[in-house]
Amino acid sequence: MIENGLNAPYASFSEQSRGRVYPTSESPTRSEFQRDRDRIIHSTAFRRLQHKTQVFLHHEGKHFRNRLTHTLEVSQMARSMARALGFNEDLAEAVALSHDLGHTPFGHAGERVLNELMAPFGGFDHNVQALRVVTQIENRYAEHDGLNLTWETLEGILKHNGPLIDAQGHPVGRYAKEGLPAGLEAIPASEDLRIDTFASLEAQAAAIADDIAYNAHDIDDALRAGLLELGDFADVPMVGPILAEVRAHYGDVAVKRQTHEVQRRLITRAIEDVIATSATQIAAAGVGSADDVRAAGQALVRFSPEMAAAEKGLKEFLFERVYRHEDVMRPVHESEAVVAGLFDKFTDGAEMPGRWGEAMRKAEDELARARIAADFIAGMTDPYALDQYERLFDARPEFR
Known part of the structure; x- marks a missing residue:
């Protein structure tokens, strides 16, 4: 399958793929990456995302x-x-479609608990x-x-946020403190994933x-939830200047419409900033192939310094005013207790259904x-986790 003729030489071409663990016949109608996309969309794990928390519980x-x-x-x-x-x-x-398939029920709260409970095991x-x-x-x-x-x-799923170790083999980023995650050695791939x-x-x-979507849409959801009012963003980096523009032009329209206008302009400007900055970075790096990109030693798709600083300020605001809000x-906290209770019960011998049992x-x-136990819990939707908790504890948290 011939790739899109508009692809640049530093793009990834499926005809040059390092392949799959299990050989497959060629498709006459789809490229290898299109087949990956389709397999992800049709997976059970993808459908379950519909009932997993982003920030606000289901x-x-x-x-x-x-x-x-x-x-x-x-x-x-x-x-x-x-x-x-x-x-x-x-x-x-x-x-992008597969980047969150490993998330637990109840958002990052579930992941934090499982990470703590699994600490003795990596x-x-x-x-x-x-x-x-x-x-x-x-x-x-079947096969x-x-x-x-x-x-x-597979490489993109594991490393879309960057490498896990430096050239000397030392863990970097969050892994510098926590160590490399367990299970890497058991991941089957056609070649080494070059972490x-x-x-x-x-x-x-x-x-x-992912970053752009989080920022823009957590603003929208926080406003819907009544945690903030649109005016609270007047002095917030990235959002404040856009809000001033919107109010200057559309001050007489409903707040709901103003909110959408702010959100769409925020997304557009962030994406346009990334496109312009990344084009410059790619040209300066002189990369001519996908492997040149891997050898560049830095992320080439990025915000400009000004946008990166503003984005950091927006994240800090959201963390303080939304993610740590009492509501x-x-x-x-209740969902953390659910995940911890399930883990304790299952590792202590409580019945698990089907192949898990x-x-x-x-x-x-x-x-x-x-x-x-961690695999089973991580795959649960929010409602299913609550059903299992009710089965095992004869109680169901109301999250009120």
């Missing part, structure tokens, strides 16, 4: 973002940037968990476990699209039991 309202709507928004932004910069749109989409990392999902846990194919995705998509390099430009586009933290009965040691 019960709180049908119009708040969940993991699925967030993922679709990230995918759209990643494709837009990939198209403008000559990247492979299909690979950018595949990475911790819990949602990117590694996403790889476990697409390489091992999904089990619909193998997993979705059998290409090396490039000391940055991923493709397509994966980098998916990563920055958000109260159900967060079968696997637990065959587990030979504490590490194996903990990993099975």
